[in-house]
Amino acid sequence: MQPERQSFSAWLATGQALAQRLRQISRATGWMERLAVLSTGYHPDPEREQQEPTYYDYPALKEPVWRWEIVWYFFLGGLAAGCYFIASLAALFGDAEDRATRRTGYYLSSLALLPCPLLLIKDLGRPERFLNMLRMFKVRSPMSMGVWCLVSFSFFSGLSALIQAARDQWLGRWWGARWLARLPQRLLALPGMALALFLGGYTGVLLATTSIPLWSRSKMLGAVFISSAISTSSALIALVLRLSAAPVAALHKLERLEWGALLSELLALFAFLRGSGRAARALVGSGPAEYGPRFWRFVAIGGLLLPWLLQTRLLLTRRAHGEAATTGAATKQPERSRVRFSGLLLSLLVLIGGYFLRRTIIEAGHSSSRDARTTLWHARAAR
């Protein structure tokens, strides 16, 4: 007992020392600052920025009133949209082996959608007046369009999940369940998918249609959010499939989609940072009111680059073993996936990254609204 404990505390001490050493190295090299300059293309010049006129640095904009409710809505709404999108792809284009993907996707989509209206209503200043949102249909206001999209998507997502439940015989064998099971799920999938893509992307367009420099300077936030909706959703479905030992072939399709979505998210995020320039400092910088440490650790590297590299490796090894697996599949039972640590880690990293993407962008938006110098620069400099 005694030596074991000693070894544990020694291990703990080594870990702590290592973490401290890493922190020292990180501080000494300033890698975060270098990445910030590299990604935004803006070299901060505090002396020149101090010369710019402001009114005692009082904010020139009002701070957004959106907080954790909106972060969770963006995250869960993205999951609901992406899961529906993937499940519909599996329903329309998939094989028999993709039935698990379809089922998981439809259930997860409506589960993720359930808290969304509640979060949005809670966020209002006058929650009892939430129905006033349906007084208007305003093409110019992304929030109005988003509300209508959410209402109509709820119908498709809920009905698709109900049909799925009836077909899985979770609803019993009475006439209503039999009638539900006969409804054309694949026909619903087409308009549903279009609405899902709208729901996944409009949140970014909504943030871009404001005066907050970070959100609105480059117009790429919608592209980032739709990519993230699909990458986090494929990660979530893959996580469930991995835990339930689904066919490898079904997982393989999801992995390819996730690889592409992560790549598109990386590219869109880079375009967003480049296009924002100085306005993106609130997100990527490592100053006191800047969210760089969280952004680089949990979003850009931990939530995107690392999982993308892991996914690439996984796909390459799959391809190397691919031939043997397909020849065996014809004669034997379809190959079942084993629960592997790297696969689970990958899914979790992408999900955590997707959450922190929304969170850092909202929180850095608050910070951006308080930064009068950048706001005034944004309104002065050519866009």
Add this chain to the structure above:
Amino acid sequence: MAVEAARPLPGVLKQLRTLLEPLRKEEPLPPQTAVGFFTDTSLCIGCKACEIACKQWNQLPAREPVWAGTSYDNTRELNAINWRHVLFIERIGRHEAGDHDGGSAAETAAAPTELPFFNPDRWLMLSDVCKHCANAPCLEACPTGAIIRTEFDTVYVQQDVCNGCGYCVVACPFGVIARDALGGTARKCTLCYDRLKDGLEPACAKVCPTDSIVFGPVDQLRQQAQARLAQLHERGLREARLYGADDTILEGGLHAFFLLLDEPAVYNLPEDPSRPSRHVLPASFWTALVALALGLLGIFSFRRR
């Protein structure tokens, strides 16, 4: 028989009509002359009478005054309960820093028409207010239709409709409109809509002792502003400029515009803010492009082989 069957129908229709009453679109009132404010900062003496008159007329609460620690500004910002805000900008010793026009400053100081604001050591004051933009971003963003354009061409928040979603707060490029912590709705200057209805001028303009705040028809005010600018330029105050008096800002100008004595950023005003609703198309384009690419990738990933 047919007559008997038709009888309950009008009753149902009537009920339906009462149910749909909130959705009925009211006829807009006949448009009146567009009115607004011209705030001439060269006349402002920083007495804050406009702030007080505004609070009194609109029955707005006042917070315990705090010193900002910078100048005589203890209002600090326009928000849900401050609809006028007097800025105090201390530009003292600015020309002594030995930069561009030290010579011309000495020249103007010695000019016979010397007024306080011709002095290089000076305070700039500005009574800030909602700009009642011709293309108001808050109105364009509002998803409930609570923010409307009145018959006087001003921007007004209907307090009984607003549900406090907060989208106007981030849409406004001037940081004017804010969500009230108590009422939960968005609030800002109404340009004294109730007083306009009764043919009175807004409280702040009424009370302003130096006529720094002038109320009137926008066209007339624009001419007045141009005349005042020409007069100041003639007297050698080349720094004077108009802000929002033409159609350039937000593609239609402001109905509450200003004569400034320095660049807009000095007054915390954005020089040329972009109109948020113009971002919808480009942002949607990039989103749709990426969505299309991901859709194709999805079909490619899932197709049968």
